[in-house]
Amino acid sequence: MSRMNILKVSLLSILMTITIYAADQPKPATSFTKEKNEQVLKELPFNNMQDFEDAKRGFIDTIPNLVIKNKAGTEAWDMTKFDFVNNKEIPSTVNPSLWRIAQLNNINGLFKVTDKVYQIRGFDISNMTIIEGNTGLIIIDPLLAEEIAKTALDFYYENRPKKPVKAIIYTHSHGDHYGGVRGVADEKDVKSGKVKIYAPEFFLQEAASENVYAGTAMSRRAIYQYGALLPKGVDGQVDAGLGKTGSLGNTGLIAPTDLISKTGEKKIIDGIEIEFIMAPGTEAPAEMLLYFPQFKMLNTAEDATHTLHNLYTLRGAQVRNAVVWWKTLDLLLADYGDKTEIVIAQHHWPKWGKENISNYLVKQRDIYKYIHDQTLRLANEGYTMNEIAEVMSYPKGLDDEWSIRGYYGSLSHNSKAVYQRYLGWYDSNPANLNPLPPMESSKRYVEFMGGSKAVIKKAKEYYNRGEYRWVAEVMNKVVFAEPDNQEAKNLAADALEQLGYQAEDPTWRNEYLMGAYELRNGTPKVPDTFGTNTPDTVKAMTMDMYLDYLGIRLNGDKANGKNLSLNWELPDIKEKYTVNLENSVLTYRKVNSFTKNAEITLTMDKTVLDAIQTKETTLDKEISSGKVKISGDVNKLKEYLGLFDSFTPDFNIVTP
Template sequence: MRYFARMLGLVFSATAGLLFLSSSYAQDAKDAKAPTEVTANANAAVLKKLPFKDRQDFEDVKRGFIAPLPNGGVIKNAQGEPVWDLGAYDFAEGKDAPESVNPSLWRQLQLLSEGGLYEVSPRIYQVRSADLSNITFIEGDKGVVVMDPLISAETAKAALDLYREHRGDKPVVGVIYTHSHIDHYGGVRGVVDEEDVTAGKVKIIAPDGFVDEAVSENVFAGNHMSRRASFMYGNLLPKDPRGSLGTGLGLGTSVGTATLIEPTDTITRDGQQIKLDGLTFEFILAPGSEAPSEMHFYIPELKALTAAENSNHTLHNLYTLRGAKVRNARAWSGYLNDTIQKWGEEAEVLYGPHHWPTWGNEKVVNHLKKQRDLYKYLNDQTLRMANHGYNMVEAAEMMQLPPELASYWANRGYYGSINHDTRAVWNYYLGYFDGNPARLYPLPPTDAGKKYVEYMGGAQNLLKLAQKDFDAGNYRWVAQVLDNLVSAEPDNQAARNLLADALEQLGYQQENGPWRNFFLSGAKELRNGIERMPVPSTASPDTIRSMPIELFFDFLAIRLNGPKAAGKNIAINLSLPDVEGNYSLVLENGVLNYGPPVERPSATVTVNRSDLNDVILGTATMKDKVGSGAVKVTGDEKQLDALLSLLDTFDFWWNLVTPNQPSDS
């Protein structure tokens, strides 16, 4: 039984791909180098390409301002520890972009750094820049409906307190989760009490499939996603002009308490309406767009529209760099078109869970059309090039938006990028293989790297040639070729350092926030190695309680070490009396399956789901539960131990920019 607690305690390593590392863990930029002349010139050229004289966004982001976040933008938890600090980004306020930053990304940072309470329109208010996302308060006849209550209970409560300070102590009568990512539901217990939900005083409304998607998206590959998220969100970087500038979608992720209260009302069809506190909410489902479970809605009494996270002031991800299923650009565009067709003639304001609103019917429709056509252009033109025979990398390199889309600030690639979104479309339809048999069966990076180094005359000659290309500003090629050398010789510090220099300059030039964070995080790891930092758990009690037991069994099967399990046959019956669940876990053929109980199990474990939750959360061990009598084991306990001994644990801090050595796993 000694393996069970460790096994269960590692079920969740991330939620919605967000890794919560406090910014205090990130070291300063002492190792960061200055931008080269090539980088400075590249960034200066951006000022001539884009319409920086257009200041409408700066007017819009301030419109309706009521009050700033209290305490200088610092929000703390019950222990007095900061979980959010808007002031960390003050370095950009009122300043021109330094040479180490793409001016377009700097502009986005300045817009996102505006925070506080805002009036969107009469009866609709938002608190912005108190977390990665916005929280919206929609006033009914007697109370308020909350849309998307942020990541953490602490930030959501601080936002509600700020709203009530200026709009009165209105009771929360409803919560709407627009989709299944944690920055749109995690703070729910900061705005409502579950007792009020249970008593019917508060409705919680969500799209079809919300709970399964919210709980499951990152369980199966969660450890891998979390590690990459540490790069994507810039968690390992300082916040300064040579470090992280946020993500383009928002500034960063709060590090408070993530919670979940399950929905009371589910939207299952287009056109479904819910009357709530004197207001009508009309819904359109948008599954498989920005989130697997997502929806848009319109309030006719207020002429107010939200397209959730499918319409933003940035190009979004069709593939997120933390790793996830590729999103459907064609469907995404279609949902925006449906929204225009259904409500485009009426809507006077478009607001969302990220960024700032758009006002006026003409501007609302124009914005939706520009975003609709952005995703459709990427979908259609990628397929056009694919049908001409261009592969994924070639199509991404060739893709250019037409001027009418590219010059629209809200379509710039601050979070998604034209390049990786094009590759996402290609991969969505055609997969990873481009049809060239020379690329069908490549050597793994370490083996290939050794041959590349040999063919290029050895490590010293390769470094000499790479330095020449670095001096010429050919950073993409330097990164590509030195990746082979570092794969072949991971301890070659000269190669690591020059590769770090190349990645750093690439990072400084990026308009895309996650790309910048990836390049700079990679440079940091190459120079300093992996610096193991505390990784707060996002496996909240609410999340664990909501996790279907079948999903948990699926995750156990992923944890099974197949090579070690070969030739073994074990059957365990598992009884969960408090939820009247009875299952079997059967190991055969190197695979772990679950199903109904079997007639002749090796052992039978009887445990209440509530006790199982305690073990998953790490508040108790299975040994404790057995000792207290809460868990009973009959049959051959050694067979249970044997099964549990075959389950791998996953190290979070695996190598991202140097090779991981193969093992029997």
Template sequence: MPMTRDPAADARAPKPATEATRKAHAALAARLPLDDDADFARAERGLLRRGVEAEVLPTAAPGTVNPSLWRQARLNALAGLFEVTEGVYQVRGYDLANVTFVRGARGWIVVDPLTAAETAAAALRTLREHFADGRPVTAVVYTHCHVDHFAGIRGVVTDEQVASGEVRIIGPEGFLEHAVSENVIAGTAMSRRALYMYGLMLPKGERGHVDTGLGRGVAGGTWGLVPPTETVSETGTELLVDGVRMVFQVTPGTEAPAEMNFLLPDQRALCLAENCTAVQHNLYTPRGAEVRDALAWSGYIDEALRAYAPAADVVFASHHWPRWGAQEITAYLTKQRDAYRYLHDQTMRLANQGLVAAEIAEELELPPGLADEFFLRDYYGTVNHNAKAVYQKYLGWFDANPAHLHPLPQVEAAQRYVAYMGGADAVLARARADFAAGAYRWVAEVVNHVVFADPANQEARLLQADTLEQLGYQAESGPWRDFYLTGAQELRQGTPNAPGLRTPVQPDVLRGMPGAMLLDFLAVRLDGPRAATRSLRLALHLTDAGSTHLVELSHGTLHHSAGEDAPGAVRLDRATLARLADDPSLLDAALADGSVSAPEAGANDLRELLQLLVAFDLFFPVIEP
């Protein structure tokens, strides 16, 4: 019996590349030397052991993937254990980042232990299987405070090894504060946006997630945080770590708010952390974070070029593959330095000539000599959104046009746009013609109004999905591709419906979080309008942190200050406070089992405060109101 097709299912299925997309790919391929194999030689150099997750991608890009991004994906797929130089090794391709191992006098120094304990443990196992020497881990170095460089820590060391002093943990000054704060105050919003940026809900393949540009993808698994036992605060600091000399360059406010490079002078190897990789990086990350300082970034690369590069025969980083030889190192650092400076200076030149962020982003291009370098292509950050980031850093969201000072909110504006344009049917008729002509950016802007005016309009949702999909296929940037394709997926399938699914504060984050930071997080969760007419004061003693905080509710705001422990204080640990904030109904049980100790008045005040907090569900709508 012949199978019948389901037209509705077909409409919601991923589509092939259109002729317009194929032409765009062909035009880009004609401009770039995609057959240049120099990076493939670099990425394969020093291979000691092929990784178990290694994947060989075909040379030819499928029609649904930008050919330049496909080239980058092929490079990032080269997984395994590599020798950087004698005594310095990297495992690449197991996670979003690289983990580096430096041979010490007694054991291994681990640099940036990945995102998950499982991937870090697999990398260490690969190293040990190759060398078969049974050497212990003697130290861990965090180059910066992003999760893909520290959260796999428990795959290489135990808490007991750190507590005993057997293993040193070294990080830049401010590491713990920034590692914790980035995952708390805006944690839910960042997590939701990260699902888009890294394509975490997409199927892997030529019509789904292909590559982030920075690496194959974010690893799932067990997340952890062990605070540094010592920090580096000054450039030029030299430490002897398991017999290995390490000279540090602190680079705050560059790719991360707390970051550092380091030189291994005896190995003549320079680690550039994530400040110089084989992509143009983000000055603004689409998952959301503070805008980064392009001027400072360029300045720190210049410092590395002048003060550290002459002492190095190889430079390596927390992503991608190394560069060898003085000539190549100098050219690489010079062009990285110049790219971030060019983005900064030329954005502000155009801003001072009256152009606004969107106009600058359309006009600005890297000049010849920079634009034609693969390590400055738009695989992760892009010239377009980085220019907007520079503008934002200096001038903020407002472009000075009074019409943009107080615009209507999205839904009301969308309803009026659609009405002015003659109704949804008229908009969609014109949009379909523009889609056929390949005007995808315009179709996405216009049809978005129809979706926000009436999210139940299936014709609009499916046309918008088809449009975002083609934009994703054309994107050279891995994050842009994943944003577009995740938006298309949710338009077709609906925003995931998982009420109550939240991003809990991880136990390791709680252990590293000062009590004051936890209370700041609760202040963000306070329902200000509902709390505006309420007032209370209570003393909270956080038993595991050993700190007492005087908490005041005033005019819809929550204030706290350091205080002294007193008999009337509410006593509980940070994990219990975080759990009660998520579910205030647990307070009576906590009082009964002793995990909360409080006089009646203090318990009542705590109950009132908890009931004024809101919970943040992870799957809030993005592509619909």
């Protein structure tokens, strides 16, 4: 599954349906946490307020008490829950650097960037950029959810002339950059050619696949990364780094009409010239940046924002290529630096002025190359992944730059990403080649340490000394050895909570606080409908992708010794497949004609398959209606359908 992912936020569109239990009250910051957070104020240049000036520049208007409802009538976006962040006094339970970015991300509304260029910021985790063409509008990245995008466009129209949408540009294949498309365009207008949609090559495949193959696991893990179940507050969720959080609405997808495949490719869209810069394999597997000669403006999409970005996402994804990333930024400096006076991105606020922009892009470029090069230098000196992460720090010249602070990525987990990309998970120490699984290992550790009571007693001494990392590690052993030991869970939660209060990176904070929440309150229950396979995503899947996912769902143990051969025809897309189950493996081939010896022949339109997958109908209903035709043993087919697992994202994380 993805290489980076929609999951960044699209899964949040259904988190509202999760049952949330009354949580044990969080605890205050300890003296050690207060001291560590106070030290941050001394180390970073908090007197530099340029970002606040830039974030407010061009402000036109906003919606007071910004609350947007979704189609279900519940809150899709509520900025009022973050009003507490506007307090100038920094709470002891929040890292001051995190408090700073949270305050910047609270600035919301419609902003004028330059003549004909506007941005809606703070209505979602991402920005909607609006370019005024000769006769209509070009919308870049229509946010995450339909309801949010519609509200944003309507708000723009309240302040600017009501021109029709002529074109939409998806900068890359993550849901917060296309999911709201149905709020700004009708699919009929796209199909008729009235509205064009531009996207990078392979956009559709990446947008669909990243929500499917490992989507359930990512959905569960993303609850931790984004802290969606945490209350908003000084001891809960404060921010998401790239923005406040993800909106909770209908995430859609309309297929692009025009794909961009080459750097330097130019289009004139409604009188606006755009030069495209391909950036696949940077922040997303399918991504492109934009240059507007008319405005001397560069849109860096998500390759340069006001944060150190992820080379690896905590929810899980394929590692990104730091080399491709820094070289892409260097290309921007080389080819566009002298002719760029404005830089915008699809998160955060713009920068103006050649000198400011050059300094900004240089430091963005250099941080990725620094992490890459220093990680490999240390690896070649024999340091392991965790040892490298422990000593990785900002060099002089990059240590006081706000735009590369770890508000989404971090020096720690980005260096681990580089190590993983080149050397993988194994550190070459044979003791780590085949370790015992966590539960078995934990039981033995606890036994060696004198039993759980002795471990807890000792861990409390370390907690009282502020050694929270160690307490969290050792209490994890006790929890996995004795899953019902609530005293151990509570002490582990206390340690994680203090680590969360100290974290500069909001995703780290969310991870720690979600772990504490679940240790104290248990794993949240999720409905059967929870998942990232939205109707638009399912429709975008090719049959190859669907069959790949079917193979992932096959339970190898249940399928042991079973064999099946199937011919599968999909008349509406004019495709035929032979599918075989053998050796607990599902294989398939696209064919022009069927083999004669298949046990079953299945005929259905792809649209019917899509409807079954989105639970709009069932296989039995469609067999009865005649839309699904089966030649061969129907009962055997149904029996074999029982060999496939259904995934639910409610598995345990901090407990076995």
